[in-house]
Amino acid sequence: MATLKDVAARANVSFSTVSRAINEPGRVNADTRARVEEAIRHLRYTPHRAARRLRGRSTHAQIFGLLIPDIENPFYSGIVRGVEDRAYAEGYAVILSNTNEDLDRERFYLDVLRQEAAAGAILPPLSDGSPVPYHPDALGFPVVCFDRRPEIDGLDTVVVDNEQGAFDAVSHLIGLGHRRIGLVVASLDLSTSRERADGYRRALREHDVPVAEELVRTGEPRKEAGQTLSLDLLQSADRPTALFAGNNVMAMGALTAAQALGLRIPDDLSVVGFDDPPWVELVTTPLTTVRQPAYEIGRTAADLLLQRVADPDRASSVVVLPTTLVVRASCAAPGA
Amino acid sequence: MATLKDVAARANVSFSTVSRAINEPGRVNADTRARVEEAIRHLRYTPHRAARRLRGRSTHAQIFGLLIPDIENPFYSGIVRGVEDRAYAEGYAVILSNTNEDLDRERFYLDVLRQEAAAGAILPPLSDGSPVPYHPDALGFPVVCFDRRPEIDGLDTVVVDNEQGAFDAVSHLIGLGHRRIGLVVASLDLSTSRERADGYRRALREHDVPVAEELVRTGEPRKEAGQTLSLDLLQSADRPTALFAGNNVMAMGALTAAQALGLRIPDDLSVVGFDDPPWVELVTTPLTTVRQPAYEIGRTAADLLLQRVADPDRASSVVVLPTTLVVRASCAAPGA
DNA sequence: CTGAAAGCGCTTACAG
DNA sequence: CTGAAAGCGCTTACAG
Numbered sequence: 001m002a003t004l005k006d007v008a009a010r011a012n013v014s015f016s017t018v019s020r021a022i023n024e025p026g027r028v029n030a031d032t033r034a035r036v037e038e039a040i041r042h043l044r045y046t047p048h049r050a051a052r053r054l055r056g057r058s059t060h061a062q063i064f065g066l067l068i069p070d071i072e073n074p075f076y077s078g079i080v081r082g083v084e085d086r087a088y089a090e091g092y093a094v095i096l097s098n099t100n101e102d103l104d105r106e107r108f109y110l111d112v113l114r115q116e117a118a119a120g121a122i123l124p125p126l127s128d129g130s131p132v133p134y135h136p137d138a139l140g141f142p143v144v145c146f147d148r149r150p151e152i153d154g155l156d157t158v159v160v161d162n163e164q165g166a167f168d169a170v171s172h173l174i175g176l177g178h179r180r181i182g183l184v185v186a187s188l189d190l191s192t193s194r195e196r197a198d199g200y201r202r203a204l205r206e207h208d209v210p211v212a213e214e215l216v217r218t219g220e221p222r223k224e225a226g227q228t229l230s231l232d233l234l235q236s237a238d239r240p241t242a243l244f245a246g247n248n249v250m251a252m253g254a255l256t257a258a259q260a261l262g263l264r265i266p267d268d269l270s271v272v273g274f275d276d277p278p279w280v281e282l283v284t285t286p287l288t289t290v291r292q293p294a295y296e297i298g299r300t301a302a303d304l305l306l307q308r309v310a311d312p313d314r315a316s317s318v319v320v321l322p323t324t325l326v327v328r329a330s331c332a333a334p335g336a
Numbered sequence: 337m338a339t340l341k342d343v344a345a346r347a348n349v350s351f352s353t354v355s356r357a358i359n360e361p362g363r364v365n366a367d368t369r370a371r372v373e374e375a376i377r378h379l380r381y382t383p384h385r386a387a388r389r390l391r392g393r394s395t396h397a398q399i400f401g402l403l404i405p406d407i408e409n410p411f412y413s414g415i416v417r418g419v420e421d422r423a424y425a426e427g428y429a430v431i432l433s434n435t436n437e438d439l440d441r442e443r444f445y446l447d448v449l450r451q452e453a454a455a456g457a458i459l460p461p462l463s464d465g466s467p468v469p470y471h472p473d474a475l476g477f478p479v480v481c482f483d484r485r486p487e488i489d490g491l492d493t494v495v496v497d498n499e500q501g502a503f504d505a506v507s508h509l510i511g512l513g514h515r516r517i518g519l520v521v522a523s524l525d526l527s528t529s530r531e532r533a534d535g536y537r538r539a540l541r542e543h544d545v546p547v548a549e550e551l552v553r554t555g556e557p558r559k560e561a562g563q564t565l566s567l568d569l570l571q572s573a574d575r576p577t578a579l580f581a582g583n584n585v586m587a588m589g590a591l592t593a594a595q596a597l598g599l600r601i602p603d604d605l606s607v608v609g610f611d612d613p614p615w616v617e618l619v620t621t622p623l624t625t626v627r628q629p630a631y632e633i634g635r636t637a638a639d640l641l642l643q644r645v646a647d648p649d650r651a652s653s654v655v656v657l658p659t660t661l662v663v664r665a666s667c668a669a670p671g672a
Numbered sequence: 673c674t675g676a677a678a679g680c681g682c683t684t685a686c687a688g
Numbered sequence: 689c690t691g692a693a694a695g696c697g698c699t700t701a702c703a704g
Contacts, residue, residue, distance in 0.1 A: 387680075
């Protein structure tokens with residue numbers, strides 16, 4: 001592999017100059033720089049990261065950690081792409097972990113990141129009063145939270161306006177005439193679920209629709225749970241005429257439940273989902289959803305981490321991105 | 337952070353001795369060693385991994401690299417999960433790269449992996465006679481290929497039996513009475529596409545159906561290309577009565593094209609897809625597909641890499657996993 | 673604008 | 689068994 005010395009030899013300059021051409025190009029004569037750049041290209045030179053880390057002022061590796069609960073969930077894979085693109089643009093690599101919400105797994109990866117001197121980590125904080133501390137002092141590197149709000153203060157965070165997103169979805173249903181609207185959502189221990197449930201309730205209240213607690217069902221954020229909970233709701237005595245599914249996998253379950261009961265959408269049942277994966281346009285009745293800007297969330301989280309790395313003392317910020325209600329064909333007036 | 341020198345000062349020995357006490361404890365006097373160990377504990381010293389890697393012999397990190405063309409493609413995210421689970425079980429972390437099939441990006445990550453002293457990499461080899469060499473000698477670490485077959489020999493590889501998978505799909509269509517079957521597939525530069533096209537042709541030949549080359553269309557493995565190519569095929573004079581889509585994103589495009597033309601599936605058009613993402617069960621007409629065992633592919637690739645790391649001299653192996661034709665509702669006799 | 677030199681934290685021959 | 693020294697590939701004051 002080519003080193004600085006090889007480049008210097010080929011460009012006929014000292015290796016200090018090569019280093020400067022790379023790190024402070026403005027302080028190098030244009031001709032010299034051109035020769036250096038030619039040599040770099042010709043030799044396919046890339047700086048040795050370990051050596052760089054050893055001497056440079058920042059001792060951390062050009063590595064971000066990214067913890068993802070479920071890589072097969074399109075919402076999260078969108079985030080991965082956003083983080084990865086932004087990191088790559090700044091020369092950072094991403095260590096990915098598919099945690100399955102598993103505490104041991106999360107601990108393991110946080111430990112690896114510390115050992116590898118990662119520049120920081122991006123993660124959805126665990127919901128419970130977990131023993132994993134996300135405080136930079138304990139971790140040894142900064143953390144940016146996404147999706148959920150962390151329980152401790154002072155952490156950079158990117159979330160969406162879940163409350164408003166849910167409010168929009170449920171208001172849309174109420175506007176069509178629905179009054180019995182089921183909510184199928186993940187555990188209310190998660191800030192996301194809580195906020196979506198809040199938006200659901202506010203929409204009902206503001207439109208003078210009574211809140212029926214038996215219409216709110218929570219469970220694992222999986223297709224199976226979405227299906228079971230929806231099935232149960234749809235088979236109850238005074239069944240809801242509309243369903244709001246709190247995330248894309250549970251929405252899948254809701255549609256499967258409707259299919260199993262022979263309910264046509266939107267004639268017999270209106271459905272709105274949260275998240276906007278590609279399949280929603282291909283289903284029997286294209287699904288109305290609350291779109292979260294997954295790629296943007298990832299990009300913003302990486303941005304915050306880059307800023308934090310550049311200035312460890314800057315005030316922490318919480319970025320709230322908007323959601324968009326994407327109206328497709330899955331909602332109609334009840335009994336239409 | 338404490339360094340070797342701090343430890344040496346406290347233990348009253350030279351820092352060479354500290355280094356030796358850590359790396360070759362047997363070659364250090366027991367008393368000396370005890371003093372060093374006390375100092376290490378007291379100062380909470382841990383060796384600086386970057387410095388260590390810079391000078392030492394090959395002491396690789398517990399890290400695997402994983403290169404993925406498109407993390408939002410469910411086929412690949414299944415593979416990520418498989419690799420990650422297996423790696424985690426052995427204490428390895430995974431550095432993920434979403435390459436977008438971009439050569440620069442691939443080079444960057446391969447370089448990062450080398451510099452971070454990764455134990456090895458798992459990747460779908462590029463198809464063209466690319467300047468990126470996957471030979472361990474050039475890379476500095478072993479490589480396991482998946483999905484596509486590498487152009488050079490001697491690399492551990494995991495693929496599926498694409499030829500047979502395609503053969504099964506097309507035979508299924510022929511069995512229903514189809515004789516004009518369109519093939520929409522990615523570039524034939526890819527071994528996967530080539531093998532699927534081979535299976536397509538063999539099925540036609542073995543059932544004495546003439547091969548019409550105008551029914552074979554290739555393009556970018558994206559929904560848009562799948563849609564355009566399908567649209568074109570379906571609007572041609574003697575349009576095919578069935579479509580075989582060579583991967584899940586192009587299958588999406590094919591379904592969208594059929595929808596746009598008002599063709600009902602399977603009455604007006606039969607469709608089989610390759611890959612088996614979750615959405616295929618939710619579409620208007622559940623899609624018949626050739627299932628690839630994505631998770632298994634990932635797990636097997638990680639397995640091969642672990643074995644390679646344990647025994648660098650073992651003979652390379654090529655694992656071919658079977659596909660399964662999953663018959664759903666998207667195929668019927670032509671003109672039924 | 674450029675080069676010579678020191679040094680990051682460590683490992684490893686080489687002497688003693 | 690131990691220490692002094694060279695050097696991994698790089699960055700960064702410090703001169704010129």
